Amino acid sequence: MKIDLLRKLPEHMDTLVLLLDSKSKVDDIDHLPSHFKESIEAYVKKEEFKPEYAKIKSFHSVYKGQVSNIILCGAGVAAKLTADKLRRLFADITRSAIRLKATNVYLFPSFAPPIGDTQYGHVLAEAALMTEYKFTKYLSQEKPHAIGSLHLALNVKSTRYINRGIIEGRLYAEVTNLARNLVNEPANVIYPETLAEAAKKAALKYGFSIDVYPMDRIRRLKMEAFLAVGKGSKAEPKLIVMRHMGNPDAKNKTIGLIGKGLTYDSGGYCLKPPQSMLNMKNDMAGSAAVIGAMCAAATLKLKVNIVAVVAACENMISGEAYHTGDLLRTMSGKTIEVINTDAEGRLTLVDAIHYAITKEKVDKILDIATLTGAAVGALGTEITPVVTNDDAWLAKLETASEFTGEAIWRLPAHENYNELIKSQIADLKNTGGPFAGTITAALFIREFVGNKPWIHLDIAGTALRDKESGMYSVGATGVGVRLITQLLREMA
Template sequence: MVSINVSQGDALENDSSALVIHAFEGITKPDGILSTIDSLLSGVVNSLIKDGEFTGKSTEIVRFPTLGKIKPSRVVLSGLGKKESINSLKIKEKSAEVARYLRNIGVTNISIALLSESDTGISEESFGQSVAMGSSMGLYQFKKYKSPKANNPEKSVESISIISPTGSSLPDLKRGVEKGILLSNAVEITRNLVNEPANVVTPSQMANIASETANAAGLPITILEKDDMVKHKMGAMLGVTAGSAQPPKLILIEHKGDPENPDNNIALVGKGITFDTGGISLKQAAGMGDMKGDMSGGASVIGAMHAIGTIKPKINVLGVIPAVENMPGSNAQRPGDIVTAMNGKTIEVENTDAEGRLVLADAISYIIQEKGTKRVVDIATLTGAMVIALGHVTTGVFGKTQSLVDEVLKASKTVGEKMWQLPIFDEYKEQNRSDWADVKNTGGRPAGSITAALFIGEFTDGADWAHLDIAGTNMASKAKGHIVKGATGVPVLSLVQLVENLAEAT
């Protein structure tokens, strides 16, 4: 990962490959540091503005060489758009775009002139956090299995330095950068897990990585094995794993932030299907390889717990990952089978490809009964119907507890991860009714995301509950802003922000 630091001094005296200077839309003449650069470089900035080559629009990135007249090798003008609409999220997105642009032209060391709070309304801490997050997340690449090319060495940005003209802003700036790096690392943990192939990230390996992450953050971790699941009568989860040679794991990572108040708690429960063939209800071959990402919910919980363990909010947080493989082996469950979940409810398995909700049912039942969980947020690549409804832009949010749903939406808005609430009216429950069991695991095609959410809701008695369907947002087909091609890391930032908000409210 790129090294990001802060320093005090004259940005024109920083010996970097590129000096980035942000400017707002509507700029008519160079001022401040741009005025100095313009004077030293024979009016180049003024010419760019007058000729309309740089207007400050948010899509603009313009560079020019400095010809040795100042220490940075080149200056990069970065448009931020209209001043009245600037915020920390836009700084994050532009930082990602600029960092990728400079990497692509071979720049290794970047310096960035600090934008003052008086100019932007953005605190130095927020600016530092946004630059660190945007740059780190935007530069992310997963090339672990790509062989290096001798005649085409990999381009990479090695360091980014935010330059402040005064020392008074350095403590806040540094604090923001440190928080930004922490959150970026959390997202990277998640992205790495999701981008790995399923022959590497099995349920056992997911448990190993969870253990490494928990141990590094100083968090206790418990891993339940198949025998434990049998003991606790987790028939739903055991049914999903029956067709696989890979043993299932139920991973529990704990942050005891408020041990004197055990009821001040929340569980983040992430679906961890490390590969989903659909089971006996086999998926089509086209696109099945993408099902290595069906554990994105679980990966996001592991990433979030990394950050939570360092931030140490005053709230008890339980990260839960039911890690299972869904395969069509000779022992696999069949359509029409009836299984009994840990809470005693019987389930008709109408479709073995609706397996994520089954493992979540037992995982949630376990933490409510055995851990006294009062609030549950589950995260899952649950339904293709979610992609049809909201595409690849927005995560669907459901829940029986509006106050918790509101907190989720508030957190997502703060961090810029788009989410939208969908209804779970009682009328939809009729689609999940079974002639042979208490409930069936699919309600058919109409309102498929809603009926899937309602199925999970059947196992949340005694706890507030919200559900995030990230089937459309866990992966991206191209880079834009801090999102890169491949695993996105959504909704790690929202989960961490949610926990921080709840801790502050107690």
């Protein structure tokens, strides 16, 4: 979809979208062609349309034998519109235009941008391109309709900042949709080797460096916990290490991004129910998020040093698979008793974290993972739980969350819960029992970060949608890509 800025509307339009706030009167709107104004006034009067927030109506208008789609969208009180509320409006408008099979869409807001011009352009492009996304790669029938161009008609003194925002919003949407594609691919298409290949292609396209370490190198690193999880699969584990050194002279300022990379999770011998296994191709959504964020950071040439690590493998059942009761020695030397083979993600993450700290010398750690079903029970599918040991870094993440609309909520790292992950025969056990599962999983990971500032994002609830909503179609959301990208910008 092409997105650009116009100063004047043409006489004929395939699809006109009029965005009205509570104070707007159609008759008073300048720069709207008279024949459209007459049609809209007649419709508003007949249907008693009131521009309440997110209220959308559409109808057809005929002028000189040419038919136009007209979409009326209510914005409510313009002064109360936040970036996220605008994002929802632009998503709803895009979806309406797609349903009408619009080709060229002209968006005409009746009021000035209530947020900064750059952010306004960003939100528009991001919402339009993310809403248009659908994973249709394997459909043999007719593909969904795509909008050819979206023209924003806005009377501003300078187009510079709006256009800058459009470029940035397009990038955020592009790398998020890249992550969505990776997560939506089935497990017979994306497995450790092909995930590594996809990361290599992204590195070549967007301009960051990458190393992919095979099994023998992982063995030499003594990443026993990571390797144990992958033992049951014929797909060989891969350690994917991506680097963007935007400020090579800076010391003690490297950020480590750790993404969970379980390309399929059967649960191992603690086998998941069939229905629960159905979406386990998405258990690598954390890795997709860090790949997407690396693409954005490299494109934006952020002056920050970033190392992203993905321990990619499958958790399967075979004569080689690890068992409940096994004792594992991690790369750090700490030992773990396996209580549940379906609590595998944290085993791969802690070896990846220790690698990032000791071999890549990262100074901060952010891990992102579809880790616990408890996260869904606690906060549902709209809010990502966060556990951290650093209030200042969390404040930056909260700022990024507000900008991107990716909601987060801090859970307490309650010290008494450390008792729940202690083992009688090892330093730790890999589950803490039936209660506070999101917190105990985070506390388990915290045992391996030392004194480094650390943020943990559990995206088990927010990585997928089971119905169309806002900017999201059914399937992967790409959660974390925009949030992490914006956090990195806050730190650059």
